[in-house]
Amino acid sequence: MGLCLDCEYARHVEAKENSVYFLCERSLTDPTFPKYPRLPVRQCLGYVKDSRGTFATDPPRRLKLITGAPVSWQFGESQLIRLKTQLASVEFVFGDANPKRIDRRPAPGKWSARENLAHIGRYHEIFLERLHRIVTEPSPRFARYRAEEDPGWQEWASRPVEEVRTRLAALRLNLVDKIVGLQPREYARVGIHSSFGEMTLSLWLEFFLVHEAHHLYVILQRLRER
Missing domain, CATH: 1.20.120.450 (dinb family like domain)
Known part of the structure; x- marks a missing residue:
């Protein structure tokens, strides 16, 4: 998943069959950013580390994103x-x-x-x-x-x-x-x-x-x- 995992502008989207997507909120105001980036994202000019630590500092939730398993x-x-x-x-x-x-x-x-x-x-x-x-x-x-x-x-x-x-x-x-x-x-x-x-x-x-x-x-x- 790369940078999207703890980016301030990435929003997690759960789809069927445990698929994982991220909505890039920068794409809503800047068309140069893809709405649903192809994962994993290794480089991104719009990346800003999430100060809330939503995914990076919450291991159970991060595990759910990676495996599709419940917390x-x-x-x-x-x-x-x-x-x-x-x-x-x-x-x-x-x-x-x-x-x-x-x-x-x-x-x-x-x-x-x-x-x-x-x-x-x-x-x-x-x-x-x-x-x-x-x-x-x-x-x-x-x-x-x-x-x-x-x-x-x-x-x-x-x-x-x-x-x-x-x-x-x-x-x-x-x-x-x-x-x-x-x-x-x-x-x-x-x-x-x-x-x-x-x-x-x-x-x-x-x-x-x-x-x-x-x-x-x-x-x-x-x-x-x-």
Whole structure:
């Protein structure tokens, strides 16, 4: 698309089949400028960088222009599906679990299945707090989360497994509502992780889901290992 992508006089036009055009507003008063420039435009005497940053500084909208995908694509369909369904494995795994195995630790310092589930629940609270800061503060910084240094983790770890599951389910519904309700301009916001550096909300969500999947796998191990 070239210069039209962030030109003050270019106006985006969406056509059928995800085609992208730009109307050159200079053409309305100066016939030497084409009404619909052939893309990409590499050189243009009338180019003026858009001071509002309409396309250049709005990555989600820019992504939509480039790919034809909706703004929510930045989170990805797979991420939304996993966010809504990944915890279904809790019901499946705990459904026929031997009660004696739920609190069994395989070795000193290793968490039981219940403690891993409690960690998932507590991290929902941590992630919701971080999500709020990312959408309300400019590039907030976050230290690596360590459960052993978190008083809130001890409170979660002391609760019976059924209560943990109930609280976790409520937090998940809250998180899904928060993610689905994000405004397009918020998708491009970033938070800075002490180990992984600057991450977009999309990457933070992926980090959250992968971290959760790891602990779900450990829960399966704890409940099934001999």
